[in-house]
Amino acid sequence: MSGGLMQIIAVGAQDLFLTGTPEITFFRSHHKQYTAFAVESVAQTFNGQVGWNKRVSSTISRNGDLINNMWLEINLTWSGEAGDDECWYPAEACLREVELEIGGQRIDRHTNDFFRVYDELYRNEQQKRAYKRMTNFSSEDMLGSTVTVTNNNSSAPKKLDITRRFYVPLLFWFCRDTSLSLPLIALQFHEVKLYFTFADARATITPGNDQPPLVAEDSALQATLFVDYIFLDAAERKNFASSNAELLITQLQYTTETIEPFQVGNGLSSTKNVRLSFNHPCSTLIWFVKGEKHGWYNVSRAIATVPDKNPTTADSLYNDMYAPVASAKLSINGHERSQARPGQFYSQVQPYQTLGARPQAGIYMYSFALDSSKVTQPNGTLNFSRVDNCTLSIDFKGMSDMAVPNDISSPDIMVNEGRYKLRTLVVMAVNWNVLRLVSGMAGLAFSN
Secondary structure, eight states: OOHHHHHHHOOOGGGHHHHSSOOOOTTSOOOOOOOOEEEEEEEOOOBSOOOTTOEEEEEOOOOSSEEEEEEEEEEEEEOOBTTOOOOSOHHHHTEEEEEEEETTEEEEEEEHHHHHHHHHHHSOHHHHHHHHHHHOOOGGGGTTOEEEESSSOTTSOEEEEEEEEEEEEOOOGGGSOGGGOEEGGGOTTOOEEEEEEEOOGGGGBOSSSSOOBSBOTTSOOEEEEEEEEEEEOHHHHHHHHHOOEEEEEEEEEEEEEEOOSOOTTSOOOEEEEEEOOOOSEEEEEEEEEEOSSTTOOSSGGGBTTSOSBOTTTOOBOOOGGGOSEEEEEEEETTEEEEEEEEHHIIIIIHHHHHHOOOOOTTOEEEESSSOTTOSSSOOOOEEGGGOSOEEEEEEEOOTGGGTOOSOTTSTTBOTTSGGGOOOEEEEEEEEEEEEEEETTEEEESSOO
8 A cells, every 4th residue: 555545544533623524625626707807098188287286187087887096107307416326206206195086075185105105014025126116216227318417517417317207006995906996887977086286396305415306397297197997798887887885995094293392403302192083993003204305204314324225135224223203102082002112113013913014114003903904804993983082192212312413513414404304293094984876976974
C-alpha cells in the first residue's frame, strides 16, 4: 500500500470535524454565470473655465446605466530646477476640493488633504507606487526634457520644461467598489453634478528649501473629467430603472481648529480639546495638523539635516520624532472611550490593526470598526447623532520634544517659512448613511 493511501485511511475521531460531512472538493472548479455588461470611459464637459483659483462644475451626462470610477486628468508644467528630485503630489495639491451633488443636495465633499491621507492609510505599498506615478513629478521626467537658462549667466539656475499628464482617481463611495456603482438609470428626474475648486499654483510649492512653485504659475491649468459608465442588458436595466432602493454609502465630515501657540519654532507644548460635532454612525476618526504645504504633517522637512527618504530605496522615512502629537484621548459624555495614549499608538498601532497601514508620521486615526477599509460591510461604529458631547483631547509636543534645535535662525532650519508651521488641526470622520432612490429621485435618509 502506498504512503498516500495510508494517509487517507489514518482517520480518527478528530477528523469528523474536518472531513466527516464533506461539502466541497478541491479538485473540481465551479463558476457562476454573470449578467452581461460593458464599461466605457467617457469625457465630461465642464461648466466654466478651468483655472487656478477657480470653481467649476460638471453635470454627469446620461451616457450609460451606472457610473463607477471617476478620474480627473490634469496637465501640469514643471518649472523646477534641474537636479530637483521631485515635488509633492502636485496633481492633488492643485485640486482644493471636489463636491458631489445629486438633485441639488450635497452628498459628499473631499478635500485634497483627504486624497493624501487616503493614499497613506488605505493603499498598499504597490498601489502607493502606482498612484505616485500617476500624480507626481519625478526625476525620471528629466530624461529627454528641455533645459533652459533664464539669462546668459552660466551660473544661473537651469529650469526644466516638462509637461506631464496626471490622473487623480476620485474617492466617492461608488468609485471604491463595483457593487456600489451609482445607478443613473434610476435617477430620471435628478442630475448628478460635481463641483471642482482648484487651488492657487502656490499650493504646489516644492517641499524643499524656499523655492518657487514647481508648477509654472503662468501656465494654463488644463483638466478633463472622465467617468466610467456601465452598460447593462435589457432585463437588468429595467430592474434598476423600475425599482426603488436604499443604498448604504460612506461620507466624510470635517472639523478644523486653529492651534495656538503650537508652531514649529516657539518651543512651547500645548493642549487642545476639540469638540467633535459629527453626526451619523462613524467608523473612523482621522486627524492631523497641517501648515501651508500640502500633504506634509510633521516638521522633518523643516530641517535640512533631517532626511525624509531612505537614500537606498527612496521610500519615505517616518521621522516620528518630528510628529506633533505627544498623546491623545477620546471622551464620550465625560467618560473615557480611549484613554490617553502616546501619539505613536494612533499613528502606528491603530493603522496597523485596522488597515494594515504604515502612514507617514503626523497622520493619526482611531477606529470603531474591526476593518476600516470595508466599504460594503459595516463592522463597528459609534453613532455620533446619539452622543451629546464627544471630545478629542490632544497634547502637542514642544520644540524640544521634537529635537528641533533651539537656534531657529540657523540656515539649516526653515522654521521661519510659513508653510512649515503646523497651525491647523483637521479631524475627519468617516460615516455611514443611506441614499434613497425613489420614483427617479434621490435623497439622503439622514441629514445633519
